[in-house]
Each structure stands twice: as structure tokens, then as C-alpha cells.
Amino acid sequence: MRHEISILIIGLFVVLSTASVTAGILSMRAPKPLSATLVNLTQRINAWWVMVALMTVAFFFGRYGMTILFALISFAALREFVTLTHSRRSDHWVLLGMFGIVIPFQYWLVWTAWYGLFVIFIPVYCFLLMPAITALHGDTERFLERVSAQQWAIMISVYCVSHVPALLTLNVPGFEGRNLLLIAFLIIVVQGSDVLQYIFGKLFGKHRFSPNVSPSKTWEGLIGGLVASSLLGALLSFITPFSPLQASAVAFIACAMGFLGGLVASAIKRDQGVKDWGHLIEGHGGMLDRTDSLVFAAPIFFHIVRYFWTV
Amino acid sequence: MSKLALRTYTLLQTVTSVGLSAMAWAVTGVRPIWSGSQPSDRQRIYFANHTSHGDFILLSACLSETERAKTHAIAAAEYWGKSRLRRFIAEDMLSSVLISRTWTSEAEHPISIMLSVLEQGHSLIIFPEGTRNSSDELLPFRSGLYNLSMARPDVELIPCWIENMSRVLPKGQFLPVPLLCRVVFGAPVAIAPGEERRAFLQRARAALLALDPRPDRDD
Numbered sequence: 001m002r003h004e005i006s007i008l009i010i011g012l013f014v015v016l017s018t019a020s021v022t023a024g025i026l027s028m029r030a031p032k033p034l035s036a037t038l039v040n041l042t043q044r045i046n047a048w049w050v051m052v053a054l055m056t057v058a059f060f061f062g063r064y065g066m067t068i069l070f071a072l073i074s075f076a077a078l079r080e081f082v083t084l085t086h087s088r089r090s091d092h093w094v095l096l097g098m099f100g101i102v103i104p105f106q107y108w109l110v111w112t113a114w115y116g117l118f119v120i121f122i123p124v125y126c127f128l129l130m131p132a133i134t135a136l137h138g139d140t141e142r143f144l145e146r147v148s149a150q151q152w153a154i155m156i157s158v159y160c161v162s163h164v165p166a167l168l169t170l171n172v173p174g175f176e177g178r179n180l181l182l183i184a185f186l187i188i189v190v191q192g193s194d195v196l197q198y199i200f201g202k203l204f205g206k207h208r209f210s211p212n213v214s215p216s217k218t219w220e221g222l223i224g225g226l227v228a229s230s231l232l233g234a235l236l237s238f239i240t241p242f243s244p245l246q247a248s249a250v251a252f253i254a255c256a257m258g259f260l261g262g263l264v265a266s267a268i269k270r271d272q273g274v275k276d277w278g279h280l281i282e283g284h285g286g287m288l289d290r291t292d293s294l295v296f297a298a299p300i301f302f303h304i305v306r307y308f309w310t311v
Numbered sequence: 312m313s314k315l316a317l318r319t320y321t322l323l324q325t326v327t328s329v330g331l332s333a334m335a336w337a338v339t340g341v342r343p344i345w346s347g348s349q350p351s352d353r354q355r356i357y358f359a360n361h362t363s364h365g366d367f368i369l370l371s372a373c374l375s376e377t378e379r380a381k382t383h384a385i386a387a388a389e390y391w392g393k394s395r396l397r398r399f400i401a402e403d404m405l406s407s408v409l410i411s412r413t414w415t416s417e418a419e420h421p422i423s424i425m426l427s428v429l430e431q432g433h434s435l436i437i438f439p440e441g442t443r444n445s446s447d448e449l450l451p452f453r454s455g456l457y458n459l460s461m462a463r464p465d466v467e468l469i470p471c472w473i474e475n476m477s478r479v480l481p482k483g484q485f486l487p488v489p490l491l492c493r494v495v496f497g498a499p500v501a502i503a504p505g506e507e508r509r510a511f512l513q514r515a516r517a518a519l520l521a522l523d524p525r526p527d528r529d530d
Binding site for chain 2: 080092095
């Protein structure tokens, strides 16, 4: 596995360095003061350096590193979601439970690889018990809205995100001890697809995909990004249990889901009247702005691998 | 106090203040929005909306370490002076200043206590609503703000809107829900020549209310 990890780290270093040098040259040549797009581009690339560094550190701590890192990502994402959506004074205990019980318990299930409960704890137990607690409090004002906001909050920020470290619990014959590479594959392909869609959109974008939901998404960006990231998936098949063709198909599905995740996240933000989820990551917005695609891609990727590649 | 005791005491206050600010950031990711004023070492009175015990911790977490060391929150003696432990937390750990609503002697007069803090060149955090507010409306201001400003017109009055704290730690709860918070610092408010008390208090209240970044939200 060392060999593959070295290649990935060198590859990411080369890509980020190229991006930084390109942005530097563009900024030097551009008229001053710099345009907002260019300033934002530089901020985004700088944030990428930090994120890749953090991921790499967590990677070296293996199962511990991944579980803790994604529990923290869930925390940051859930905080952004709950801040943005409506809640009332009587929701205090349910909200506390989401942070204090649901996150630790779900990641404990990931840690102990208790698959049976991992997949139903949130969609069955939490989805039934949380509205029950809210009803017991007797406050029915905007009840359905509050309850659905809470359910969507833990669905997106906790349940979906926890499927990334859960990839470590899968038992793929002939791939033992190398599951970390599945996480690397998923993240590189999905986040790479975001970047590629952004680049293709900025270079060739003409036809808006869905002007009502997200003005920045274009057909050109989508198609270019999906094709390029499927190729990227095939290129990375050497770190996976997939053949190149399978890898590109899996990458295509994950990235298409990722695109839909971004679209749904945009719809929620638009509904709540904000542009970004938060301000945690300079140039990108909040944690959910960066992970919205991963959130939708992770469970599907997990179940594809589980269904077709495990025993 | 002996030299050692004094040092321990200062250390306790520094550790508490840094620790609390770090905790405020971990829970609420608090960030200051300077909208009309800038961070400064000038002597100031920060006045803010009040919904939660966490309010002044959040506000002081937005100040620099040196500013924080010489900024004191004004708290009610009726609550914080009730037991020795509470008094220790309020006065020694949080270096806040207690005032009583039912003062008897002139030395206990809230305004003279606050003025004596200003005399030392320090800054204040006050909550002119006078109590933690659990309604959705900002309450009318007490006159303290006016009296302080009449006595010390050289001290800047900075309105500070604390966002979301009523959801993080509502009155009556003791465990905070981690939600993102911002503190919006507005432009200084000063008494206009000849302005009478009530008009000034209403204007100061309006200046604070205008900083609410989400005025249309009903939560």
C-alpha cells in the first residue's frame, strides 16, 4: 500500500503546485485590483493545500485518523445545518442529542463495524424517536418543518458522511488491509470532479443547468467534469479492486451523485436565503459547501462496493 | 495579597479567559463582524443584547487578549453574588463586576461602581436591557447607558449584536447546543448636544437592533 500512497501524495503535490503556479501567473498578469474570481481562486487553492495536508495526516493515522476526522466533519456540517434551519426553544434537548448522542454513537458503530445497526440507527431509530421527543414537549408550532429540518440535518451531516470511514469495514477479497485506498479513491474522484466541473464551467460554460437553483452550474461544466473524472477514475484503478473500466463506471456514478448533492445543497441554501453554509474554509464557504457532493456520493459508493465486491 | 498569590491570581484569570475564548470558538465558531467600528485599544463601553449567560464570553472572545484583560462585564449581584462559588466564578475567574439592583448606600450605586471601573482606564461590557431576555423583541433600555455617557463622554459606546446565543444556551439551560454565532460591532453612538435621556436610549436601541443580520427571522 505504501507504493500507492506515495504515488497519490506526489500526484496531489504536483497538481496543487501546478494550480498555485498557474493562479500566481494569472494574478501577476491580470490588471489590478484583481477580479473577485481570481482572488477567490487563489483562496480556494490555498485552502486545498490545507485540506490535502489534513487528509494526509489523518490518512497516516489509519482507522483512528479517518474515524475521528469524519466525526469532526460531521460535527462541523451538522452545526452549519442546524444554525441555518428553523428551531424553537423547545427543541433544545433534541438538538443537544443530535450532537451529543447521534454523532458519537453513529461513529462508534462505524468503529466497531456493526453494520446491521449502522445502516438503520439514524433512518429508523432517530427518525422515529426524535419527532416523538419533540411531540412530547408539546410544542406543535411549525412541527413538521422543525422535525424535517432535524431529520435532514442528521441524514446529510451524520448518516451520509459516516459512510466514508465505514468503507474501512468492508471485506473485499484480495484487497485486505488496503481499504484506506477506497477512501482515497472516492474523495479524489468526487472532489476532483467538483474542481473539474468548476474549471470546465469557467472555461466553456454557456448553458445554465438549472438557473433557479444554482447559477454557477452549467451543462458544459457538468459534462466536461463527469467525463474527465470518469477518466481520472480509470487512471486511479491501480489503487482499487476495480478494473479500469469498472473504476470509470463507479467514478461516473459517484460524481453524478456528487453533482446532485451539490444541486440539493444549493436548493436548501436558496430556500434559506444564504449563499454559503458558513465560513470555515476560506474561499469555499462552510464545511457543507465543500462536502455536499461527497455526502451524496459516499453511501452509493459504499453500497456499490459492498454489493458487487464483498462476500 | 502576597506576590505569589497575586501571580497565581493573574495566571488564573489569563488561563480562564484564554480557555473560555477557545471553548467559545470550539462550540460556536464565533467571529467578529466589524461593521462601523474597528478593533482598538481605546476605552470603550460595549453594549449588547442579552439572552444568555454565554453572551459576554462570546463578546470578549472577539476582543484581543490585551483588550480582554482590561474589559469587564457588568453582572447582577442578585444572581452572581448568591453563593461564594458563583461570586468566585464571576469576580475572580471572569473578572466581571457585580452590581446590585437593590442598592442601599451611595457606594453600592451601580453607576458609581461602573464609573470607578472606567476611572481605572478599563472598558465595560453592559447589557442595557437589564436582564436576560427570553422574548423575541429587544427590551427597552435602562438609563445606565445614558448616565455613564453623560459622566464620561470621552468613552466610546459601541453597539454589539450577539447572534444566535439565545438558541445556543437559552435561559434556564446549562448545556450549550453548538451553533454558529457572530458578533456584529457597529459604529459608535454618542449623545447629541442637548439630547434628552429617553430619545438617546431609543436611538441607542435602534442602533443595536439595526445590526441584526437577519431581521426577518422569527427565531
